[in-house]
Structures are given as structure tokens and as C-alpha cells.
Amino acid sequence: MLLALDEAGILIDRKNNKGNFYHLLRALQAIPHGGDACFMALFTDTLSRVSNFSPAKRHDPSTRVGDGERLYKPFYLLDVFDCRMQRPANITVSSSIAQIRNMGRPLWADVDEGAIIEFAMEKILCDRKKAREIYEAKRTVVIEKVTEALAILGPRLYLEISSLSQQASELVSSHMRILRHVDETRESLVTTSPSEPVLAEAASHIMNCSGILVQVLDHLVSSIRNHVVVNAGDQGELVGRILCLLAIDKAMQSKSKLWNMYSQPTTVQEFFDALVGSESCKKLSPIFTKQANSITLRNSKIRFNHFAYVEFTPTRLDLIEFFFRGAAIFCKRNQKGVDIIIPVAMVRDDDTPITEKNMTFIDIQVRNREADGSTGDKDQQEESAQSFKRQKMDNIFKQTARYIGIDDCKPFPLPYLGIYMSLGVESEGIEYNSTLDIGVTTRTDAKDSMGHLSIYGLSKNVYACFNGADDIIESLLHKLLISYVDPIEKENGILWGGHKASDEWVRQCKVIVKNMEPLRYNQ
Incomplete structure (x- = not known):
């Protein structure tokens, strides 16, 4: 026999220091059991905390030796996800x-x-x-x-x-x-x-x-x-995902106001207009005008309103499943080359069947370095020019389809786009390249129809998705980049009770903190 009680939270309301749950347990003990008689009580509730009925073992008196009072392990392996789903065609x-x-x-x-x-x-x-x-x-x-x-x-x-x-x-x-x-x-x-x-x-x-x-x-x-x-990954990857959501939300808000509006598709052009602005999008014309089956990458469709984490490297066939769920991909730990993948369907209209042959992608690599690119004074920039060029070449090839592992075709049959987000640098700018632009022809990947956009900085000067938004959002994303607790860092002054970093008391406290961890800090 199974006794199932839903909305069981009411049982833990206490009267005279003993709740109804206590009295119910005692009543259940009186039910005959043993031999062929089997009885079990199941309590379910969505409003009370899990620990109310299944507390930590050290807080659970019912784990003592006894009959009929022990709690079963919580039921959580419920294999019902997607059981009603039918694969859509378009x-x-x-x-x-x-x-x-x-x-x-x-x-x-x-x-x-x-x-x-x-x-x-x-x-x-x-x-x-x-x-x-x-x-x-x-x-x-x-x-x-x-x-x-x-x-x-x-x-x-x-x-x-x-x-x-x-x-x-x-x-x-x-x-x-x-x-x-x-x-x-x-x-x-x-x-x-x-x-x-x-x-x-x-x-x-x-x-x-x-x-x-x-x-x-x-x-x-x-x-x-x-x-x-x-977080899985560093804070830069989290900020990168937030930027993508800000951009796709902004693109969708210009369309019809429907209650499934954020599940609707939009074009690659509209997404990048929202991400970096229409003026910066002009730099993407060389790759945007590339065609497959008479469809340009500019007019191809993307559709996502959330990220799904994966423990594998997705193939083009896998990208279709993510597209149909309205999900972009948050890549596995130590994924080669990229952190984010956005599926792209190169279809003429929303009723065209989506197959592996018309599925391509946008991949994004996120970095949170304080120095990236040709920074410094003029002499330093000239000295580092060759090194910077090699770095750009390396960034581009690490975002190619074959390096990532999405497809081993040589070359990749459809146009695609790589984005390099360098969030921590002070010098801001947007730069477009392709494998041919930087003079590399020795690798087979150079024949890919791949465009590459490098975005340096984190402000409304480079990200159009900040325009029209609350200025505090930009500040909060900067805080996310450094949102770890180190009592030495001035950005985390919350540990000093509101005192300014210049206060003598704070300075003395920092000295003590450094002395408590020899060798960690350069003193």
C-alpha cells in the first residue's frame, strides 16, 4: 500500500512544539506491516524546503536504530524530461x-x-x-x-x-x-x-x-x-553569455510583442546590429555576403534565449537539436578554441526543413586579460606588431570548425563567423579579419569561408546592447569580471566596513592580511 500526500508542507506547522508530521508518523506505525504486508508513505511538496522532510543526517533523529521511523532517501531520479517532445521539422x-x-x-x-x-x-x-x-x-x-x-x-x-x-x-x-x-x-x-x-x-x-x-x-x-x-569557467565567460542574451533580447524587442517572442527566430544581421551596432556591422560585410544555396549569412536565422551546458563537442547534426530548443551552447570545460557556440540555420524562410546541410554556426572565445592586442606606446606597439599578428592568427585558427571539432571537412562547406571577446583591456575597438586577410595560406583552414571579429573592451563604445539600457548594467558586468573576494583588492572594499582604501586603518589591516599568508603577496 502506498499513501501519497501532496502539499505536505502543512504537516510541519507546529502546535504545542509538535507538528502534525510528528503525530502522523506515530499513527503510521500502528498500520500492520511485515511479511506480505508492505506499506509506504510518500510526501511531496514544492513550497517547503527539501530539508524539512529529509534533513542532513546529523540533524535527523530518525536515523537511530528503530522500526518504522527511518526516512527513505529523497526521490530525485525521475526520467520524464522531454517524454512528450516530438522533433519539429522547421x-x-x-x-x-x-x-x-x-x-x-x-x-x-x-x-x-x-x-x-x-x-x-x-x-x-x-x-x-x-x-x-x-x-x-x-x-x-x-x-x-x-x-x-x-x-x-x-x-x-x-x-x-x-x-x-x-x-x-x-x-x-x-x-x-x-x-x-x-x-x-x-x-x-x-x-x-x-x-x-x-x-x-x-x-x-x-x-x-x-x-x-x-x-x-x-x-x-x-x-x-x-x-x-x-561557475563552470571563469567570470569572463559568464559576462560573455550575459552580453549575448542582452543582444538577442534587444533584437527581439523590436519585433511583435508576443508571449513567445523570445522563442522566435531573428537574423544574424539583426543580432549583430544589437550586439555591436549597425556601423560596426559594416565591417562584417565580407562574411555576411557569403552564400550557400542562394542564402547569405546575413539573412540566416538564429534562435536562442538561453544557454545549455554540454560535456561533449557538438557536431553540425547536434547543432540542429540546440536550434530547435532555442538554446545556444555553453561549451565544456577545456573545450578547444571556443567558449560559446550559437547555431545558425541558412534557410530561406521559417518553413524550410533544417538539415545538417544548411546548419552553420557562430563561435565565441572570451578572454578577461588586462592586456591584449597592440597596447602601449608607439615604440612598444611597433616592437610587438609581429607578435600581435601571430597572436591574431592563432586566435583565428583556434576558432575554426576543424580545430574546435565541430566538423572535419576541409574546407568547412558553409560560411561561419568567429568572435573574440577581450573584456579586460582598457583600449577599446572592433577589428575584422579573415584567414586570408592576415596572409596565411599554408593551412587548409584558410580556405574556409570564415570571418573573424575581435572586440576589445567592455563598454557602450563597443557593445551596442548597452545603449538604451541602465548605465548600472555596464558597471555590474565590470564587477562580475572581478567578483572574487580578496581582502587586499580595493575593488572588494566591502570587507573593510565602508572605509576608504586610503584610510590608515585599512592600510594596516592589509599589511596584517599579507603577513598571515607568507609568500602569497609581493611585499
Whole structure:
């Protein structure tokens, strides 16, 4: 016999220091069991924390020797993801609400199409009133809790949450994050935000509601500094993903206001207009005008509103699956050459079937160096000119299809584009090259129809996606680049209680901190 109780959180409301859960356990003991009689109670709830019913082992008195009082391990291996999905044939089908609700958790398909986005907002925020206010755009909503901010960003950015943090438990129980593993002590919860188009669409609407983006990015900075968020890759890669989302959101906002608007396709041209501006896009004309099957790269389609993390190097065939989910690719650790891959479909219209033969890509490498390129005075630039040229050549070839491993064709049959984001440099600029532009003809990759765009800096001078946005966003992304806690660094003055870095007290504290770690600092 199985007794299943949903919305079981009410059982932990305490009266006279003993909750209903306590009394229910005692009542269940009276049910005959043993021999052929088998009885089990299952408690489910989405609003209370996981640890309420399955606390850490050292806090769980029910682990003592006894009959009928022990808790079973939490149920989390539920193989139901995508069980209702049918592979779409073209862009029109893949971007419809009817299709995206069949991806991810199966119960999305049982929600009315007209209500599904608001319902998903409510599930992300765990707050019906707040979701309604965002949906109706009534007023600016305040994101008070770090968990709310991480719940909004997680389905889009792929954030790794510390398995030992309280936020990991709360995000699973109240904010739709997925539980992948619980260790025997129940201290460590390994969680994830897989590619789930319904949540990504809902999170896109929330992020683009007035004032919310600044709030969630501010919470993200603090959560990284407090080691709640532990990213795969460095902070530069995280900022690179945010820049891509800012650009694609800006491109989509110029189109029809639909509740699945962020799942719609846009052209490569429109994406780059939003990313670097129409003037800088003129530099891309040599590659944008390249054709395949009478379709230019400029007019080819991209479609993404979130990132999916992968543990393998995707092939062109794999890119189709990501395109249909509306996902760009956050590459595996130590992936050769690139950090981000955006699938591109070279099709004439949204009803054209997408196959391996018309699938290409944009790849992005992100660096967070303080010096990159021909910096310094005139003499230094002349001395480093040859070295800089070799560096550019190396950057370009490390972003070719064959080096990455997407395809071993020689040459790659379709035009594609590599982007090099150098975020930490002070000297700003945008530069276009191709393998032929820098005089390299000895490698077979030089025959690829590949363009390469280098973007130096992190400001509205180079990134058009900052234009029209709150100025604080640019500042927050700069903070993300250095969002680690080092008490010596002036940027992390939060440790000094608001005192200025020039204060004598702060100077003395820094000396003591340095003395506490011999050999770490140059004294």
C-alpha cells in the first residue's frame, strides 16, 4: 500500500512544539506491516524546503536504530524530461508555444497555451502576486531575495550553485531547479538548470521587465562573492553569455510583442546590429555576403534565449537539436578554441526543413586579460606588431570548425563567423579579419569561408546592447569580471566596513592580511 500526500508542507506547522508530521508518523506505525504486508508513505511538496522532510543526517533523529521511523532517501531520479517532445521539422513549429511546452517537464503540456508563461513565471518566483504584476506590467517589482534572482537567471545562463549552500535546497524546492544528486549525509545537493524552453521564455520576460535586470545582476555579483554561485569557467565567460542574451533580447524587442517572442527566430544581421551596432556591422560585410544555396549569412536565422551546458563537442547534426530548443551552447570545460557556440540555420524562410546541410554556426572565445592586442606606446606597439599578428592568427585558427571539432571537412562547406571577446583591456575597438586577410595560406583552414571579429573592451563604445539600457548594467558586468573576494583588492572594499582604501586603518589591516599568508603577496 502506498499513501501519497501532496502539499505536505502543512504537516510541519507546529502546535504545542509538535507538528502534525510528528503525530502522523506515530499513527503510521500502528498500520500492520511485515511479511506480505508492505506499506509506504510518500510526501511531496514544492513550497517547503527539501530539508524539512529529509534533513542532513546529523540533524535527523530518525536515523537511530528503530522500526518504522527511518526516512527513505529523497526521490530525485525521475526520467520524464522531454517524454512528450516530438522533433519539429522547421522554425515555425519549433518556436510555437505548442511545441516549447512539450519540452522539459511533462506537466507543461497540460497547461493552457494562453496561461503557460504566466504560470511558469509564478513557478520561477514562487510568488503568484509578483508574477501577475510582471505579466501585466503594472509596476516595478522588487527582487528581494538572492534565490529569486538566481531562479530568474538560472534557466537562461546556466549557473552552478554550491552544493553545500542553503540556496541550493531552496531553489530546488521552491524555484523549479532540478536535483541531480543527494549524498548519503544529505549535506550536499547537486542541482542544475537544464534546457527547458518554457522556463527560459518566462525568465526572459521577467528579466526584461522594468528594473529587474539590474536587481538580478546585483544579486548575482554578491552571490558569487559569497560563493553561492560556483561557475563552470571563469567570470569572463559568464559576462560573455550575459552580453549575448542582452543582444538577442534587444533584437527581439523590436519585433511583435508576443508571449513567445523570445522563442522566435531573428537574423544574424539583426543580432549583430544589437550586439555591436549597425556601423560596426559594416565591417562584417565580407562574411555576411557569403552564400550557400542562394542564402547569405546575413539573412540566416538564429534562435536562442538561453544557454545549455554540454560535456561533449557538438557536431553540425547536434547543432540542429540546440536550434530547435532555442538554446545556444555553453561549451565544456577545456573545450578547444571556443567558449560559446550559437547555431545558425541558412534557410530561406521559417518553413524550410533544417538539415545538417544548411546548419552553420557562430563561435565565441572570451578572454578577461588586462592586456591584449597592440597596447602601449608607439615604440612598444611597433616592437610587438609581429607578435600581435601571430597572436591574431592563432586566435583565428583556434576558432575554426576543424580545430574546435565541430566538423572535419576541409574546407568547412558553409560560411561561419568567429568572435573574440577581450573584456579586460582598457583600449577599446572592433577589428575584422579573415584567414586570408592576415596572409596565411599554408593551412587548409584558410580556405574556409570564415570571418573573424575581435572586440576589445567592455563598454557602450563597443557593445551596442548597452545603449538604451541602465548605465548600472555596464558597471555590474565590470564587477562580475572581478567578483572574487580578496581582502587586499580595493575593488572588494566591502570587507573593510565602508572605509576608504586610503584610510590608515585599512592600510594596516592589509599589511596584517599579507603577513598571515607568507609568500602569497609581493611585499
